[in-house]
Amino acid sequence: MKPLARYASLNRYVDLCRSVHIDAVDLMRSVGLAPTSLANPDQWVPAASIAALLELSATESGREDFGLLLAELRRLSNLGPLSLVIREEPDVRSALDVLIRYEHTYNEALRIRLTEVSGLATLRIGLEVGDPATTRPSADSVDTRQTVELAVGATVQILRSFLGPAWHPVSVGFTHSAPQDTSTHRRILGNAVDFDHEFTGIVFYASDLDARNELADELLRPYARAFLDSLPAADSSDTLSRTRELIEVLLPTGRCSVEHVARSLGFDRRTLHRHLAESGDTFTAVLNSVRSSLAQRLVSNPRYSLTDVAVHLGFSTQGSFSRWFRTQFSMSPSEWKAQRQG
Numbered sequence: 001m002k003p004l005a006r007y008a009s010l011n012r013y014v015d016l017c018r019s020v021h022i023d024a025v026d027l028m029r030s031v032g033l034a035p036t037s038l039a040n041p042d043q044w045v046p047a048a049s050i051a052a053l054l055e056l057s058a059t060e061s062g063r064e065d066f067g068l069l070l071a072e073l074r075r076l077s078n079l080g081p082l083s084l085v086i087r088e089e090p091d092v093r094s095a096l097d098v099l100i101r102y103e104h105t106y107n108e109a110l111r112i113r114l115t116e117v118s119g120l121a122t123l124r125i126g127l128e129v130g131d132p133a134t135t136r137p138s139a140d141s142v143d144t145r146q147t148v149e150l151a152v153g154a155t156v157q158i159l160r161s162f163l164g165p166a167w168h169p170v171s172v173g174f175t176h177s178a179p180q181d182t183s184t185h186r187r188i189l190g191n192a193v194d195f196d197h198e199f200t201g202i203v204f205y206a207s208d209l210d211a212r213n214e215l216a217d218e219l220l221r222p223y224a225r226a227f228l229d230s231l232p233a234a235d236s237s238d239t240l241s242r243t244r245e246l247i248e249v250l251l252p253t254g255r256c257s258v259e260h261v262a263r264s265l266g267f268d269r270r271t272l273h274r275h276l277a278e279s280g281d282t283f284t285a286v287l288n289s290v291r292s293s294l295a296q297r298l299v300s301n302p303r304y305s306l307t308d309v310a311v312h313l314g315f316s317t318q319g320s321f322s323r324w325f326r327t328q329f330s331m332s333p334s335e336w337k338a339q340r341q342g
Helices: 014-017 022-031 035-039 047-061 068-070 081-086 092-101 145-163 184-190 205-212 223-230 237-251 260-264 270-277 283-299 306-312 320-329 335-342
Strands: 004-006 044-046 111-119 120-127 170-174 199-204
Touching: 004 047, 014 022, 014 068, 022 035, 022 044, 022 047, 044 047, 044 092, 044 205, 044 237, 047 068, 068 145, 068 184, 081 092, 081 120, 092 111, 092 199, 092 205, 120 145, 145 184, 145 199, 184 270, 199 205, 237 260, 237 283, 237 306, 260 270, 270 283, 283 306, 283 320, 283 335, 306 320, 306 335, 320 335
Parallel strands: none
Antiparallel strands: 004 044, 111 120, 120 199, 170 199
16 A cells, blocks of 8 residues: 655645745645645645645745755654654664654655664665555656655754754765755755765764763653554554545545545555455445544534535535535534534
8 A cells, every 4th residue: 555644744834835935725735635634743644645745846936945945944843752752862873763663653655774884874765655646547656856855854954953953964865866956955964965876865974873862861761662652653454544544634625536545545446445345344434434523523613614614524515515414413514513512
């Protein structure tokens, strides 16, 4: 199945879009992502859809350095619960070990590997994102240039959180070609940035790995790790769970068809139906279940009008949503809301 990433990958995305004068909401919707889901950074979404969004954002803004600019806004805290563990590690080596070991808890597409040779440490960084849910069947795999630069830049920012804001790696390499203007790359990553390199990654002195983390509390460390181990990752073996996740993501976009969901999972329609049947479900039943769960939560929330709820659940009109709701709950949305508030 296709890898997923958390919406936290887009932390500060809206801020950056505003600064380069592009519409974040329209761009997200165009690749099948729901802007409202940014409020839930732990929600999973197809990694390829995030990659497609960053490429489109770079094109629309005319900024070939878009991914790197987004990385510049990152802080250690953007890793969410993982940052609580990394912050308590005794040194850089231990922090990177945690980052690599738990990479699947925030991005299934990310691959980071650390090696040490002749006094130099190398972090090789790769991405395997698959195809976005909204890609046409004949389209090639999405480009990952911006996502790769985001990953490399964000990793450099993490290292700076331990080694100081003035720290620079010995060199940074990208397998893709250089942009027309490399000034942002050299400002953020240092002057030794190579393109068309044999691998994508960061090279730095191995001695940096032993730099102590003066803020770490060794008494808190085991509790932080225990907390992280208790967090659920995306279950790659559970088609039903991932189908539910993707339906929730795609509903507000109006593109929540069985074809789109199947494609984002790496299946065709028939294969998805077969997998769901093995667990005693159908796509229609799962769609209805997710809608029902979301409807109860959203209708109860005073922040959302019934029109807002209808759009979030993928209905074209409030009337069609109300008819569906009455079928499910034997009362209108307004009656259900009044009953709960009473």
